[in-house]
Each structure stands twice: as C-alpha cells, then as structure tokens.
Amino acid sequence: MQDLVCLCASPHSFSVFNNRISAEEAIQYVRFRRPGSIQTQNQVECIYKFEKYLYLYRIYFGSYGQFSLEAFLKRQNVLLHGPERRSLRNIPKIIYMCCKLLVRIIVTGCTSVQIDSSNHRNRIVSDENNCQSTKKLPITSVTQPEVFTSCQPDETTKLTNATVDCTYGENSQNQNVDDNQSIGASSVLEALLTTEYPESVVNETENWKKKFNNDPEAWNDFDKTSFNPLVLVKLIDDWLTHLKSPVLRMQDLLSLQQNPLFEEDILTSLEIFEKPVVCLMSLFAKLITYLQPLSEQMEHLLIERVLNWLCQKQSKPLNVTTNTKKFNEQFIICYHTRFDDLLQLAFRIMHFLIEFVKSKCTLIESVDLWFKSMPISQ
Numbered sequence: 551m552q553d554l555v556c557l558c559a560s561p562h563s564f565s566v567f568n569n570r571i572s573a574e575e576a577i578q579y580v581r582f583r584r585p586g587s588i589q590t591q592n593q594v595e596c597i598y599k600f601e602k603y604l605y606l607y608r609i610y611f612g613s614y615g616q617f618s619l620e621a622f623l624k625r626q627n628v629l630l631h632g633p634e635r636r637s638l639r640n641i642p643k644i645i646y647m648c649c650k651l652l653v654r655i656i657v658t659g660c661t662s663v664q665i666d667s668s669n670h671r672n673r674i675v676s677d678e679n680n681c682q683s684t685k686k687l688p689i690t691s692v693t694q695p696e697v698f699t700s701c702q703p704d705e706t707t708k709l710t711n712a713t714v715d716c717t718y719g720e721n722s723q724n725q726n727v728d729d730n731q732s733i734g735a736s737s738v739l740e741a742l743l744t745t746e747y748p749e750s751v752v753n754e755t756e757n758w759k760k761k762f763n764n765d766p767e768a769w770n771d772f773d774k775t776s777f778n779p780l781v782l783v784k785l786i787d788d789w790l791t792h793l794k795s796p797v798l799r800m801q802d803l804l805s806l807q808q809n810p811l812f813e814e815d816i817l818t819s820l821e822i823f824e825k826p827v828v829c830l831m832s833l834f835a836k837l838i839t840y841l842q843p844l845s846e847q848m849e850h851l852l853i854e855r856v857l858n859w860l861c862q863k864q865s866k867p868l869n870v871t872t873n874t875k876k877f878n879e880q881f882i883i884c885y886h887t888r889f890d891d892l893l894q895l896a897f898r899i900m901h902f903l904i905e906f907v908k909s910k911c912t913l914i915e916s917v918d919l920w921f922k923s924m925p926i927s928q
Contacts, residue, residue, distance in 0.1 A: 608629070611792075621794070626638065630643070642830075644762065644789055647769070647773065648786050649786075652779060797859075806820075817906070831900060832903050849904070
C-alpha cells in the first residue's frame with residue numbers, strides 16, 4: 551500500500567491510477583505537458599510496472615475461483631477512496647450497484663424491457679403455488695432491542711432520482727402502491743426467481759463483465775443505464791457463484807449452531823461471522839424488504855435463492871476408493887442432513903435480518919451502518 555501511494559505521487563502514475571489510461575498514454579501526456587520529462591529507461595519501466603501492478607486490482611470478473619470475497623475486498627479498498635471507500639469497505643461494489651439498480655426499478659418501474667404486469671402476476675402466483683409443497687420454516691418471534699426501533703417516521707432517503715418514504719408502521723404494508731412501482735416490483739421479483747437466462751441476457755451480461763474489467767467509464771455508464779432486471783440478477787449470480795469459496799461457509803454456520811447464545815440474542819451471536827458476510831446478507835435482506843408485502847411462501851423462495859448464492863450450494867460426493875460406494879452413500883445422506891439443518895439456520899438469520907431492516911428503517915445506501923448498533927467484542 552505504501553508503494554502504491556509513493557507511485558501515485560508522480561503525475562504519470564497518478565494518471566494511470568486515477569484516469570485508468572494506459573502507461574503509454576500517460577507517458578505521452580506528461581511529455582506533452584512537461585517537455586523533457588520521463589527520459590530514462592528506468593522511469594519508463596516504472597510506469598509500465600505500475601500499470602501491470604494495478605491490473606489485478608481492477609478485475610471484477612475473473613476466471614472461476616480466481617479470488618475470494620476477502621481478497622476482492624482488499625483489492626477494492628486499495629482502489630476506492632473517500633466516502634465511497636468508507637461505504638463499501640465490506641460490500642463488493644458490483645453487488646451493491648446491482649442491488650441499488652434493482653431497487654430503482656422497484657421504485658420507479660423503469661426497465662429496458664416492456665413488462666406485461668398481468669403475465670408477471672400469473673407467473674409469480676404459479677411459482678408460489680409450486681412452493682406450497684415445500685417444507686415450511688417454523689415462524690419464531692423476534693424480540694427487537696429498544697435501540698433497533700428508534701427510527702423516526704419522517705426519515706427519508708434519496709435513491710438517485712427517486713425519494714422513498716421510510717415509514718414502517720403497523721399498516722404500512724396495506725398501503726396502495728402506484729402502477730409503476732407494482733410493475734417494477736413484479737419484474738424484479740420474477741428476475742430474482744429466474745435460474746435460466748435467455749441468450750440475449752447472457753450476452754449483455756458478458757459485455758458488461760468485459761466493460762467493468764477494461765473501461766474506466768463503466769461505472770458511470772452502469773449507473774445511468776436502464777436495465778432489464780434479469781441482467782442485474784445474472785451479474786449477481788455470476789459474481790457470487792464464481793468466488794473461490796462461498797460467502798457463507800458451512801463451518802461458520804456450524805459454529806453458530808453450537809453457540810448457546812444464538813437462541814437468546816441472534817444479533818450478538820452474528821459476531822461469529824466476518825463483517826462482509828453479514829453486510830451482504832443485510833444488503834439482500836434490504837432488497838427483499840423493498841419487495842414487501844410478500845407471502846410467506848414467496849419470501850421463502852427469495853431467501854432460498856439468496857442462500858444458494860451465498861452458500862454456492864452444490865452436492866459434492868466423497869470418493870475414497872471404487873469399493874466404498876456404500877460409505878459414499880451414507881456420507882452423502884449424513885452430509886445433506888447436516889447441510890439442510892445448517893440451511894434452516896441460515897433461513898432464520900435471513901428472516902431476522904429482514905425484520906431488523908423493517909424495525910431499524912435503514913435503507914440501501916446505509917447497509918453497513920447497522921454495525922454501529924452491534925456490540926463489539928473486545
């Protein structure tokens with residue numbers, strides 16, 4: 551980090567860092583503005599090395615398993631600065647921006663595709679009916695500490711061009727919403743429940759991946775583009791499932807399951823997780839909250855989708871030898887039993903965070919602020 555600061559002190563290296571221009575362009579620019587500068591071979595090599603050094607830090611979408619969440623956040627925190635760095639110290643920018651744009655669609659109803667609202671409602675009802683046969687989670691009451699219910703009724707926030715009232719009263723879920731918001735919520739809900747994407751969506755997603763890795767104007771363009779919500783969901787899907795390791799690890803859930811304080815104080819017991827893990831879960835909880843009111847079955851489907859991303863849910867049978875088929879079968883049964891138990895625990899955490907978001911009245915721009923309410927272990 552100190553080497554990075556020293557290199558950025560020179561005008562040519564700062565141009566490479568801040569303006570994302572190539573080393574050759576930076577050399578030509580500085581030589582034009584300051585004739586006679588950058589003459590030695592060492593000076594030229596230093597700039598090219600700096601450009602190569604920054605390359606890995608600017609990769610948002612790499613090959614499968616190229617980086618973990620922890621490694622990515624370290625790289626991201628090197629490049630970001632100011633308020634953005636403070637806000638996103640525990641959240642990948644790509645996930646935050648996708649969720650932010652999904653919320654914008656929910657609020658404004660503006661997408662890049664025409665939405666047939668009746669078709670959306672019919673498909674969503676069909677998904678909900680299909681969920682009736684799934685195992686229902688036990689509904690447990692969550693007692694919120696007093697500090698979490700300190701939200702002021704008139705607290706509002708500005709989400710780009712849309713202002714969203716932050717009011718969660720007893721009858722807030724029964725309030726009428728306008729047609730645009732209803733259509734926007736329907737399109738986002740359907741996108742979040744989609745697992746197979748049209749070829750056009752896949753192609754657009756791949757184009758954005760390349761742009762994020764190479765184009766310095768990618769983020770500005772991304773924030774100003776009217777999106778098909780499927781593209782945003784596909785970006786989230788690809789980024790999380792291609793991490794080197796799952797965001798929500800089974801060993802962490804197992805440790806939480808064995809924590810005697812979990813049943814008494816869920817919030818405090820979440821300290822066992824690293825902050826980025828809880829921040830991501832909180833971010834998705836906020837996104838689900840914007841889709842409220844939802845039936846229990848529909849909320850179940852959304853949480854299941856989120857947990858599939860965070861856990862990279864896959865079945866990996868253990869192969870010891872060719873003569874251990876019976877052992878493998880027993881192992882798989884035991885593995886899935888324990889895995890399902892831990893997923894039930896993760897479901898409870900997500901339900902808690904959703905209720906927390908409602909009572910805390912925090913919005914998507916302040917996803918990391920709720921940690922201020924958490925007791926910090928000494």
